[in-house]
Amino acid sequence: MATPQTPARPARAKQKRGEGQWALGYREPLNPNERSKKDDHPLNVRARIENIYAHRGFDAIDPGDLRGRFRWFGLYTQRKPGIDGGRTATLEPEELDDRYFMLRVRIDGGALTTAQLTVLGEISQAYARDTADITDRQNIQYHWIRIEDVPAIWAKLENAGMTTMEACGDSPRVILGSPVAGIAAAEVIDGTPAIDEIKRRYIGKPEFANLPRKFKTAISGQPDVAHEIHDIAFVGVDHPEHGPGFDVWVGGGLSTNPMLGKRLGAWVPLDEVPDVWEGVISIFRDYGYRRLRSRARIKFLVKDWGAEKFRQVLQDEYLKRELIDGPPPVDPAVPIDHVGVHPQVDGKFYVGAAPVAGRVSGGTLVAVAKAAERAGSGRVRLTPQQKLVVLDVPEAQVATLSAELAELGLESKPSPWRRSVMACTGLEFCKLAIVETKARAQQLVADLEKSLADIQDGLDTPVTVHLNGCPNSCARIQTADIGLKGQIVTDSEGNQVEGFQVHLGGGLGLDAGFGRKLRGHKVTASELTGYVERVVRNYVTGREPGERFAQWAARAEESALQ
Numbered sequence: 001m002a003t004p005q006t007p008a009r010p011a012r013a014k015q016k017r018g019e020g021q022w023a024l025g026y027r028e029p030l031n032p033n034e035r036s037k038k039d040d041h042p043l044n045v046r047a048r049i050e051n052i053y054a055h056r057g058f059d060a061i062d063p064g065d066l067r068g069r070f071r072w073f074g075l076y077t078q079r080k081p082g083i084d085g086g087r088t089a090t091l092e093p094e095e096l097d098d099r100y101f102m103l104r105v106r107i108d109g110g111a112l113t114t115a116q117l118t119v120l121g122e123i124s125q126a127y128a129r130d131t132a133d134i135t136d137r138q139n140i141q142y143h144w145i146r147i148e149d150v151p152a153i154w155a156k157l158e159n160a161g162m163t164t165m166e167a168c169g170d171s172p173r174v175i176l177g178s179p180v181a182g183i184a185a186a187e188v189i190d191g192t193p194a195i196d197e198i199k200r201r202y203i204g205k206p207e208f209a210n211l212p213r214k215f216k217t218a219i220s221g222q223p224d225v226a227h228e229i230h231d232i233a234f235v236g237v238d239h240p241e242h243g244p245g246f247d248v249w250v251g252g253g254l255s256t257n258p259m260l261g262k263r264l265g266a267w268v269p270l271d272e273v274p275d276v277w278e279g280v281i282s283i284f285r286d287y288g289y290r291r292l293r294s295r296a297r298i299k300f301l302v303k304d305w306g307a308e309k310f311r312q313v314l315q316d317e318y319l320k321r322e323l324i325d326g327p328p329p330v331d332p333a334v335p336i337d338h339v340g341v342h343p344q345v346d347g348k349f350y351v352g353a354a355p356v357a358g359r360v361s362g363g364t365l366v367a368v369a370k371a372a373e374r375a376g377s378g379r380v381r382l383t384p385q386q387k388l389v390v391l392d393v394p395e396a397q398v399a400t401l402s403a404e405l406a407e408l409g410l411e412s413k414p415s416p417w418r419r420s421v422m423a424c425t426g427l428e429f430c431k432l433a434i435v436e437t438k439a440r441a442q443q444l445v446a447d448l449e450k451s452l453a454d455i456q457d458g459l460d461t462p463v464t465v466h467l468n469g470c471p472n473s474c475a476r477i478q479t480a481d482i483g484l485k486g487q488i489v490t491d492s493e494g495n496q497v498e499g500f501q502v503h504l505g506g507g508l509g510l511d512a513g514f515g516r517k518l519r520g521h522k523v524t525a526s527e528l529t530g531y532v533e534r535v536v537r538n539y540v541t542g543r544e545p546g547e548r549f550a551q552w553a554a555r556a557e558e559s560a561l562q
Contacts, residue, residue, distance in 0.1 A: 076168065101150075124362025124363075197274045221244075231251070234249075238327075264323070265325055466480035482503075483503035505554050
């Protein structure tokens with residue numbers, strides 16, 4: 001006799017794990033960073049720095065402030081000297097910490113007066129052992145800062161109209177803007193008023209200073225601020241019916257999971273940019289993923305939702321109105337870095353000059369300010385390519401200013417290598433780094449200027465070379481022609497040495513994409529110059545007429561890329 005079978009139970013649907021989104025009710029902190037922010041709002045740390053730590057010294061600093069909340073005011077401990085890159089991932093934070101700090105100054109749009117530039121240089125000379133780097137976030141970055149000196153530094157900066165607030169941390173960081181806003185014939189619209197209004201309304205406001213992760217913004221009337229790799233970007237476009245305004249992009253970013261931003265397909269007039277910015281950052285605050293730090297950038301939310309849903313939520317829940325559809329920005333024929341001498345719309349000129357990989361000094365900044373003032377200029381700009389631009393130069397003063405800048409190590413007619421090499425902070429100061437970058441970039445430029453002198457005049461556009469000390473891509477390795485990601489590699493004799501994973505053919509604009517990573521191909525630091533020289537020569541001899549490096553790298557045989 002057959003026994004009746006028990007009906008099979010329906011499969012239980014697997015419950016999706018919460019991502020820590022506030023808007024969906026996940027308010028309990030899910031990792032140490034979120035707990036720290038809940039325990040005490042990071043903006044409150046300033047009072048402790050001024051009233052306690054600056055008086056009692058480094059040993060009095062609470063670890064939660066030291067490795068967390070300090071970042072909201074631009075402060076990171078720098079790497080203790082003498083720790084090699086192979087030990088970066090094996091040591092505890094307190095073992096890597098030096099008793100000195102890196103300090104970033106927030107310079108939105110890279111906009112400075114010569115008086116402000118002088119103050120920046122003087123602070124470097126007085127408190128930072130004359131260190132000063134121009135970053136690709138249009139910041140100035142100091143090193144060797146003592147906690148005892150921070151209040152005095154803040155006072156000098158703020159008296160000159162500058163700040164370090166929200167230069168780092170899970171906050172709206174410095175807003176990138178065109179270095180030539182308001183004076184460039186090529187720009188569709190000047191984004192400076194929107195940058196200023198966002199700063200006035202939102203920077204330093206507690207309700208926008210506890211985000212899942214950092215939030216990077218770019219606003220420009222032309223495509224010169226790497227808009228494709230920002231959390232939010234506004235790029236100048238001319239609407240056929242409504243005139244000049246901005247195209248909106250969201251969800252870009254690099255690091256270990258690079259993603260290009262998505263167009264929302266929306267046109268926004270200048271006076272509405274701050275409102276749209278507020279809506280997007282509010283979505284990030286409320287719906288952003290707070291469970292895992294590795295998935296906490298807005299790019300992961302945009303990837304999961306898609307641009308259409310993101311725009312709908314922005315309109316329905318935050319703006320309470322429809323956005324106007326609009327056209328995309330025009331891709332530039334060549335990358336824009338503002339190096340060289342260029343006419344302004346008012347008849348004057350701007351002079352863009354290149355240090356090597358952003359490395360300058362306090363003394364250099366003071367000297368640049370004085371040279372600019374002698375030339376009749378009162379305005380200087382930092383660029384997203386680690387360069388410096390002097391605005392408003394009368395034609396009669398251009399040659400003299402260019403010569404003075406060159407004497408300071410800032411070339412307005414640089415070699416392709418000085419012009420195109422970028423580097424992050426690297427092993428010298430950064431606790432995340434595995435290899436040295438700044439000094440290596442300087443040596444690489446000097447070597448290539450000699451070894452490739454015979455072909456550099458034939459390079460109609462520079463081949464960009466970006467060096468990064470770790471996988472985090474602060475120097476944008478995935479969007480360089482030759483991107484170099486620092487790691488420990490094995491040399492021909494079996495030794496563990498500093499080296500790089502190679503990325504080839506990345507780019508923005510016409511060549512927007514992350515290029516080609518050769519499987520298993522790594523270069524030791526000692527082989528770097530020879531490798532770059534070999535690949536560039538292969539490009540020059542193997543390209544089609546007018547073919548850009550990214551196009552060539554995409555089709556070239558692997559043997560030509562190794």
